[in-house]
Amino acid sequence: MQYWLMKSEPDEFSFDDLERRPDQKEPWDGVRNYQARNMMRDSMQVGDQVFFYHSNCEVPGIVGIAQVASAPRPDHTAFDPDDKHFDPKSDPDNPRWFLVDVGFVRHLTRKIPLAEIKQHAESLEGLPLIRRGNRLSVMPIEPDHWDYILDLEAGATE
């Protein structure tokens, strides 16, 4: 079992949007970063747990738990000239971009803001989310950090 964090702009696709999907799943298309792609393509396994993070909004933070809900497969949006994420260099016979399905698990009882997570930088040392200049939209979370952040949800550490 591995743990991840995935970012989404709530104006584009929010955690509530995921919950409202008929099967509560969404293909995580549009990722055009090699590091993020490699994690989805090479490391993710069905059932891995995911922190769902809202970025580029008033209070950025972790809002819910999701899970990896499919094996990796080519990102079809890269082949579609009309798609915003079209990439002419991605060849259907040798796809450049991959995705997994992300499935809804549960809301957190409260949003855990980035600002609060940063207050625990000592305990969360190495967490990519709080590393300087980090912009990865998909990142691994160490099991200890996963547990620590879930404890924050319950307010156990304030």
Next chain:
DNA sequence: GCCAACGTTGGC
């Protein structure tokens, strides 16, 4: 809206 940090592109 600003801007720091980062990844990518492309000329050489």
Next chain:
DNA sequence: GCCAACGTTGGC
């Protein structure tokens, strides 16, 4: 292969 220019991310 270097590196300047550019585009994007994302917190603030």
